[in-house]
Amino acid sequence: MKIKLPALLFASLILIGLNASSQAKLTTKESIEKLQKDVPDLMQKADIPGMSVALIRNGKLVWTGSFGxxxxxxxxxxxxxxxxxxxxLSKCVFAYGVLKLVDEGKLDLDVPLTKYLGNNYGVPDERINLITARHVLTHSSGFPNWRENDHSKILQIHFNPGEKWSYSGEGIVYLSKVVEKITGMSLEDFMQQTVLKPLDMSSSSYSWLARFDSLKAYRHDDLGNLTGRSEKINGGLDAINEDGNAAASLTTNAADYAKFIIAVLNGNGLKKSTRDKMLTPGIRVTKKHPELAWGLGVGLETMPDGTWFWHWGDNGDAKAFYMASVSGKDAVVYFADGSNGLSIAREILADAVGGYHPSLDNLGYERFNSSSRQLLKSIIADGAAKSLDTYRNKREKDTTQRIGEQDMNGVGYSLIRLKKLDDALAVFKQNTDDFPASWNVWDSYAEALMDKGDKDSAIKYYQKSLELNPQNDNGKKMLAELKGEKK
Incomplete structure (x- = not known):
């Protein structure tokens, strides 16, 4: 279904646009100079080891940068x-391929996918027979992002298809199985033949290629430490099998991915009517940001300066992002080999395309210069006692410096990974002081005490966590193990 944005929204967006004048678009030369200067600095501050960036102006690739x-x-x-x-970002390119099947008359956006697949995809819920390609591409299928625990679990449908927006990688995988059935090709063969080769995306693949051994960047955590990479291995969450995963397994770089964005901006490869449907709001994402919607496979921002299409990528310790102006045909895309890759998105967009982008507010990723990251850096340099004392004094003077429960917990776990257990304990204790009614902070504090070898205290605080939340299954499990060890 199409959505109409109320008149009041446009008035508010105009005000937002005026307030964002400080983020006006730079000239191409200015943008390139800013990116060349700012990206290395941002990477250093955000602990991002490496990046690939591409800038598009007026529907053409004008610059690429390789950093770190x-x-x-x-x-x-x-x-x-x-x-x-x-x-x-794999999802968008796959969606483009699906829409080419629509243009060829091989797939109808509004025909239930079970009619093409010939079975119920192992889903006993009768609503599986209502899910269409349009539902999947607008993330309104009713599927969760991923099924619980592992792929052997039965896939659940949580709401009636088309009822609301709820991001789902499982939906994209389901649609890819339908595409394989329709075409008689594997996902990789279909994407190579239908999209990647026609767009000359010669560096891109949904499956593992031998040359990736020497070409593919590794993943790094929030402090820039090496954590591995996804590749063709025997099993495990990081495995890329021969068929690939339409929702998440594309390997590429900024220059190659820019070719896909340019094709959409310039209306290449799809019928005009199909491309227009791709970039037309189909379902509202959130009441808080009514200017955000989803088209066919891409996120949309309906702003005073026109429509933008965008997407983010998050594979944990690898991140990606792009933003593209439909009317201006300007865009930026980047890939980062570090967990904090999305923490610098605002700065990248300001340098590259300007404007206010509520998608970043909605995503809510921690900023590279957030209070919690500053605290973590301070603890690494000076220890927890001094750093927490400084933090407490700072937040008394400026309440905006106060760190939330979840972010403070993240600081603690980062310190555990660094084997700074005493510092982690001090951070978790601070969190219990700040949020004593939260069962989760006591659970984390107990976990750190257990790692320290203080079983009696760990038992005490796991019990505290369970008093606040009797459904804390992890607390039940750990408490049983600790009591068993005491005997």
């Missing part, structure tokens, strides 16, 4: 041939 290293241990530099994890 592919591996923090080997210090191998990123270059124009380096490839990265596209993560969920």
């Amino acid at each position: 290293v592919t591996n923090a241990d080997t210090h191998k530099p990123v270059n124009q041939q380096t490839v990265f994890e596209a993560a969920s």
Whole structure:
């Protein structure tokens, strides 16, 4: 279904647009100079080892940049041939391929997918027979993002198809199985033949290629430490099998991915009516940001300066993002080999395309210069006692410096990963002081005490957590184990 944005919204968006004048678009030369200067600085502040960035102006690729290293241990530099994890940016390119099937008359956006597949996809819920390609591409299928625990679990449908927006990688995988049935090809073969080769995306693949051994960037955590990479291995969450995953397994780089964005901006490869449907709001994403909607496979911002299409990618310790102006035909896309890759998105967009982008507010990723990251950096340098004392004094003077429960917990777990257990304990204790009614902070504090070897205190605070939340299954499990060890 199409949605209409109320008149009041447009008035408010005009005000937002005026307030965002400080983020006006720079000239192409200015943008390139800013990106070349700012990206390395942002990477250093955000602990991002390597990035690949591309700038599009007026529907043409005008600049690409390669920054940093592919591996923090080997210090191998990123270059124009380096490839990265596209993560969920995989979905957009797949959607483009699906729409080419629509143009060919091989797939109807509004015909239930079970009619093409010939079975119920192992889903006993009768609502599986209502889910269409349009539902999947607008993330309104009713599926969860991913099924619980592992792929052997029965896939659940949580609401009637088309009822609301709820992001779902499982929906995209389901549609890819339908595409394989319709075409008689594997996902990789279909995407190569239908999209990647026609767009000359020669560095891109949904499955593992031998050349990726030497070309693919590794993942890094929030402090820039090496954590591995996705590749063709025997099993495990990081495995890329021969068929690939339409929702998450595309390997590419900024220059190659820009070719897809340029095709959409210039209306290449799809009928005009189909491309227009792709970029037309189909379902509202959130009441808080009514200017945000989803088209066919892409996020949409309906703003005073026109419509923007966008997507983010998050494979944990690998991140990606793009934003593209439909009317201006300007865009930026980047890939980062670090967990904090989305923490600098605002700065990248300000340099590259300007404007106010509520999609970033809705995503809510921690900023590279957030209070919690500053505290973590301070603790690493000076220890928890001094840093927490400074933090408490600072927040008394400026309440905006106060760190939320979840972010403070994140600081604690980062310190555990660094084997700074005493510092982590101090952070978790601070969180219990700040949020004593939260069962989760007591659970985390108990976990750190257990790691420290203080079983009696760990038992005490797991019990505290369970008093606040009797449904805390992790607390029940750990408490049983600790009591068993005491005997």
